[in-house]
Amino acid sequence: xxCHYISTERLTIARLQEILDRKLPIALSDEARRRIVRxxxxxxxxxxxxxxxxxxxxxxxxxxxxxxxxxxxxxxxxRNLVMSHACGTGEQVPSEIVRLILLLKIQSLSYGxxxxxxxxxERLIEFYNRDILPVVYQQGSLGASGDLAxxxxxxxxxxxxGEVEYKGNRRPTAExxxxxxxxxLELQSKEGLALLNGTQxxxxxxxxxxxxxxxxxxxxxxxxxxxxxxxxxxxxxFCDDVHLIRAHRGQLSTARAMRQLLEGSELINRPKKHxxxxxxxxxxxxxxxxxxxxxxxxxxxxxxxxxxxxxNPTVFPEADLVVSAGNFHGQPIALxxxxxxxxxxxxGNISERRVYKLISGTRGLPKFLVVNPGLNSGFMIPQxxxxxxxxxxxxxCMPASIDSIPSSQGQEDHVSMGSNAATKLxxxxxxxxxxxxIELFNAAQALEFRRPAHTSPELEHFVSDFRQSVPFIDNDxxxxxxxxxxxxxxQRR
Numbered sequence: 001x002x003c004h005y006i007s008t009e010r011l012t013i014a015r016l017q018e019i020l021d022r023k024l025p026i027a028l029s030d031e032a033r034r035r036i037v038r039x040x041x042x043x044x045x046x047x048x049x050x051x052x053x054x055x056x057x058x059x060x061x062x063x064x065x066x067x068x069x070x071x072x073x074x075x076x077x078x079r080n081l082v083m084s085h086a087c088g089t090g091e092q093v094p095s096e097i098v099r100l101i102l103l104l105k106i107q108s109l110s111y112g113x114x115x116x117x118x119x120x121x122e123r124l125i126e127f128y129n130r131d132i133l134p135v136v137y138q139q140g141s142l143g144a145s146g147d148l149a150x151x152x153x154x155x156x157x158x159x160x161x162g163e164v165e166y167k168g169n170r171r172p173t174a175e176x177x178x179x180x181x182x183x184x185l186e187l188q189s190k191e192g193l194a195l196l197n198g199t200q201x202x203x204x205x206x207x208x209x210x211x212x213x214x215x216x217x218x219x220x221x222x223x224x225x226x227x228x229x230x231x232x233x234x235x236x237x238f239c240d241d242v243h244l245i246r247a248h249r250g251q252l253s254t255a256r257a258m259r260q261l262l263e264g265s266e267l268i269n270r271p272k273k274h275x276x277x278x279x280x281x282x283x284x285x286x287x288x289x290x291x292x293x294x295x296x297x298x299x300x301x302x303x304x305x306x307x308x309x310x311x312n313p314t315v316f317p318e319a320d321l322v323v324s325a326g327n328f329h330g331q332p333i334a335l336x337x338x339x340x341x342x343x344x345x346x347x348g349n350i351s352e353r354r355v356y357k358l359i360s361g362t363r364g365l366p367k368f369l370v371v372n373p374g375l376n377s378g379f380m381i382p383q384x385x386x387x388x389x390x391x392x393x394x395x396x397c398m399p400a401s402i403d404s405i406p407s408s409q410g411q412e413d414h415v416s417m418g419s420n421a422a423t424k425l426x427x428x429x430x431x432x433x434x435x436x437x438i439e440l441f442n443a444a445q446a447l448e449f450r451r452p453a454h455t456s457p458e459l460e461h462f463v464s465d466f467r468q469s470v471p472f473i474d475n476d477x478x479x480x481x482x483x484x485x486x487x488x489x490x491q492r493r
Contacts, residue, residue, distance in 0.1 A: 005029040006110045010307050013299055017211050019103070020096070025129045026103065028110060028121065035112025036121060040188075042317035043115040047074075047189055054313065054322050057115075057190045078192030082159060085152035085196055088137030093150065093201075095165060097426075098133045100204035101154055104306050105195070113309040113316065114194040123158055123185060135163040135170060136201075142407060143330035143418030146311065147201030150419070155195040160184030190315075197311035197328045205422035206302050206337050212429040213295050213344055216436060217288065219490055220347045221254060222462065223440045224284050225261040227354045228268070228277075229455045230446035232363045235259065235268045237282045250292030255285040265456040274363070280353035287350050294343035301336040330418025334401035337421040341428045345393040348428075348435035352386040358442045359383055369445045369473075376476045379442055382483060386438045393431045396424045437486035441470060448472050465489075 004019050007029035019026070028036070047057060057074070093101070106124050109116050127134070134157045140149030156162030157173040161184075166176050177184060187195075227233075238259050243252040262268045276282060313324040359379050361367035370378025400420035406413040444463050447455060454460055469485045 001025065003027050006032050006107055010303070011107060012303055013207060013210055016207055020099065026106065026125055028125065032110040033118060036110065036116065036118050039112040039115050039315050039317050040117055043190060043315055046322060057313070074189040075186055078187040078189065079159060081192035081196065082152050082155045082187070083161065085148045086156055086162065088140040088149045088153050090137050090139035093136040093138055095133050097204050097208055098136055099128065100207055101136065101200045102128045104200040104203050105151070105154065105198060107306060108198055108200060108309050108311065109194060111309045113314050114311050115190040115315045116194045117188055117191065120158065120185060120187070120191055127157065131166070132157070132176060133165040135165060138423050141201055141419035142405070142415035143202055143334055143420070144328065144415035145412055146197035146199060146328035147419055148196050150201040151196045151198060155192070158185045194311045199305060199310045199328060199330050199333060199418065202330050202333060202337070202418040202422040203302065203305050205426050206333055207306060209337070209340060209425045209429045210295065210299055210302055212433070213340060216344065216347060216429065216432055217292055217295060219436050220288050220351065221257045222261060223351070223436055223443060224288065224354065225258050226447065226455065226459050226463070227358060227439060227443040228281050229262060229265055229459065230443050230450060231281060231358060232267065232272065233277045233281045234272055235262060238285060243285055248289055248293060251285045251289030253292060254289040258284065261458055262456050265459070266453045267450055267455055270453070278357055280350050280357060284350070287346060291343040291347055294339055298336045298340045301333055305333050330416035331401065334416040334418030334421045337418065337425045338399040338401050341421070341425040342397050344428050344432045345397050348390050348393055348432040351435050351439045352383070352390045355383050355386050355439050355442050358446045365446055365449055369442060369449070371474065378473070378476065379445060382438050382441060382479060385483070386435045389431045389435050393428045396428050400424060433490060434487055437490050438483060440466065440490070441483060441486045444470070445473060
């Protein structure tokens, strides 16, 4: 079976997507094993031969950094750290995000700057490959000193503690380990800190949302093109001449995508009575394109993050150096995730405006896209739903990264709140998906009122596929199952 080897090669978001989609097992490369073992051996030697305190290894944590810990208590120190920091609450982290957290934590530890035992990393890999997913909660991290609370929950199962999702059931870890014949691990010096320090919780949410953002960006173009044609819109605003003189890459690529999607359409090529379209149609290249450019930027930031060791202290065997610094601070990705949330919310914002125009009873379309308005409310309320979702996303887009609340008696006096940025981004991505599904529901309905004229062959095929899941609405019916079917249609493709 093909396997993804954790190695020195740069892990891209595209490769991450491939690993998840193909359900590839993971393993350490020989080089990664060598780096992990070398660092652990160096650290053991350093502790044995050094009289100087080393933060988090022979001392307490946070504001307790001045309290020295005896050599016979170092293992208990790490176990206590994991247990005491497992203070998460709120909603359970979805399984697809937990898989990503596991994978990214393994990636970070593999660089050989963390001082963990090889056996510890191998157990995390066993969890990943066997789909033994620790129960982690969404709330509790400040996004500095790493994602302490959620990563503590991720690490509890190593000790035989906490709970896991296994074979579709939520179970006590000890019960699952006994079933598999596994022993719980005894953490050595530094290991608890290496497991809990790091940005893998927020990075996993960010990576998932980034993958979703690319998919939703493509959907926004396709659905927007269908809405444009159903609204009897004009193609001229999408010509290259307009977008070459402004030279934003996303803007130009959106305009070209729209022209390609509409190539061969009878509707787009017929003479128009109106001189111009509303901004929600005419400015799709500018708005959708700005989101594309944001996605590219955020991808560059996230790829740097997921290819970095982010725990503390950092161990440099070659330089004979153990440095207590701040690579666990989530500010670089907190800012980026706040930015991406805004960009995704705007895809939903402009989508809802197109829905509003489609149901407005103009350009030959019936009011609320139904044959007998009045007796039938038709598509009146799906627009309400879209407006409600868009409004919620706007509220979620207040940047989390502008806040900071000191912790640990002031030792940790500036935090990123990146975990809040990450979970808000996740919600905005889901919201945008639902709004686009509602637009598709409306656009496909509007297209039928243009018959016998046709849109482009590509969009006709697209609508035909959609009709396998969602019917044309003749008279009022219960609408929510159709909205959910539209959401699932987007998710499947």
